[in-house]
Amino acid sequence: MAKHYHCPVGGLDCPYWKSKEIIDGKTETCLCKIDGNPYRECDDFYSAYGDECSPEEYTEY
Numbered sequence: 001m002a003k004h005y006h007c008p009v010g011g012l013d014c015p016y017w018k019s020k021e022i023i024d025g026k027t028e029t030c031l032c033k034i035d036g037n038p039y040r041e042c043d044d045f046y047s048a049y050g051d052e053c054s055p056e057e058y059t060e061y
Helices: 043-049
Strands: 004-006 017-023 026-032
């Protein structure tokens, strides 16, 4: 399965936000399409999860 991230803030004005996409044959919604790790690279993503968050908490496969 493909690794992907769901946007925790629904950033409609974010250039990396995508409303839906088919991933491995399943429709996924409210996606973060940033290159790299959004927890480290997006202030909104980070603030939604807080300081002590592991990648398993925000990454889907």
